[in-house]
Amino acid sequence: MKKTTMGLALLMLSSLSYAETPQPRTDRVLTVEEQALLTPNQVVELLGGGNDRFVNSSRTVRDHSSLVRDAASGQYPKAMILSCVDARVPVEDVFDQGIGDIFVARVAANIENTDILGSIEFATKVSGAKLVVVMGHESCGAVRAAIDNVQLGNITALLENVKPAVDALADYPGEKTSANPEFVQLVAEKNVELTIQNILEKSPIVAEMVAAGDVNIVGAMYDLHSGEVTFLD
Numbered sequence: 766m767k768k769t770t771m772g773l774a775l776l777m778l779s780s781l782s783y784a785e786t787p788q789p790r791t792d793r794v795l796t797v798e799e800q801a802l803l804t805p806n807q808v809v810e811l812l813g814g815g816n817d818r819f820v821n822s823s824r825t826v827r828d829h830s831s832l833v834r835d836a837a838s839g840q841y842p843k844a845m846i847l848s849c850v851d852a853r854v855p856v857e858d859v860f861d862q863g864i865g866d867i868f869v870a871r872v873a874a875n876i877e878n879t880d881i882l883g884s885i886e887f888a889t890k891v892s893g894a895k896l897v898v899v900m901g902h903e904s905c906g907a908v909r910a911a912i913d914n915v916q917l918g919n920i921t922a923l924l925e926n927v928k929p930a931v932d933a934l935a936d937y938p939g940e941k942t943s944a945n946p947e948f949v950q951l952v953a954e955k956n957v958e959l960t961i962q963n964i965l966e967k968s969p970i971v972a973e974m975v976a977a978g979d980v981n982i983v984g985a986m987y988d989l990h991s992g993e994v995t996f997l998d
């Protein structure tokens with residue numbers, strides 16, 4: 766009897782959350798009307814729910830053939846994720862998102878540059894995405910290389926973009942090398958924070974949409990051990 770009551774209560778709770786947040790699409794892509802109704806906070810919740818499913822190995826089964834056909838006529842993704850190129854961070858999988866659900870820009874150490882800024886402006890201003898996520902990750906090779914001051918080909922110039930985050934932690938009291946996981950993590954988080962600052966400073970288009978509340982930009986960190994994404998304050 767008790768079990769039944771608890772089951773009913775759980776069912777009611779889940780029905781409530783189902784009514785409040787749209788469920789993952791399995792056979793068709795998000796429409797322009799559905800995209801327009803989403804708020805930035807709802808998109809954070811949707812991505813968080815998707816990451817819960819990823820962590821719990823309960824990712825959504827999708828009809829890819831149907832989604833491909835449906836998406837051919839247009840795309841109305843809900844978010845833009847700026848992530849590292851790291852092969853251990855498969856962005857769509859990490860958030861349990863399918864075809865047409867999210868824009869993804871990937872560059873080592875998830876830094877911004879003119880092309881990335883243009884891509885973010887395309888995703889938000891032109892295509893209506895409601896959320897920009899800058900996602901760093903644990904034990905990032907590019908962050909570790911920036912800490913070690915690696916000099917190699919074009920990697921040298923790329924790492925210059927990460928150096929401000931290393932410099933910002935000059936007062937860190939412990940060992941400031943890539944052999945210290947705590948320091949690497951702090952630099953990676955600072956790098957996410959500085960990337961967001963740079964995006965807002967260098968893109969008046971994004972800054973205006975954020976100020977108006979039409980779009981939000983948030984930082985996140987991916988845990989390689991658990992698969993969990995933590996959204997940063």
Ligand SMILES: [Zn+2]
Nearest residue numbers: 849851905906
């Ligand atoms: Zn990385």
